[in-house]
Amino acid sequence: MTSYNAIPTTSTTLRASWLARPTGVAATVLVTLFVWLLGRLAGADYLLDDPAQPVVISAGATAVVTLVVALLGWGALALLERVTRHAARIWTGLAVLVLILSMFPIFFVVATPATMAALYAVHLAVAVLIPALRPDRR
Incomplete structure (x- = not known):
């Protein structure tokens, strides 16, 4: 008898997975704006x-670029x-690389x-996106 490790999908599971990534994107924008505001309150004038x-x-501009x-x-x-089957691993590596390069x-x-x-x-606040978008590892 063959054993399958299939994850049952219900409408609740599909709805939750469908909402996870848009919620992660929105959370990333909100966290970034919050950090921007904290910087402003701490004395940053954001003038280059x-x-x-x-x-x-x-x-x-911060919100638009983050989005x-x-x-x-x-x-x-x-x-x-x-x-690829290794999408999560590859994407995480790319995301971390882009984050590091964005600092230079x-x-x-x-x-x-x-x-x-x-x-x-x-x-660094944009790094919230990495776990927010990553597929869960069941």
């Missing part, structure tokens, strides 16, 4: 003093799930120490 044109990183990155991450994971440009901006620290914290 570029000689050509100074740039202020607003809460709105775009989260949706791209979700799309990459969905694509990997279609082409902060070294090269001209900004106050408070702004630089806040930018690092905001980038």
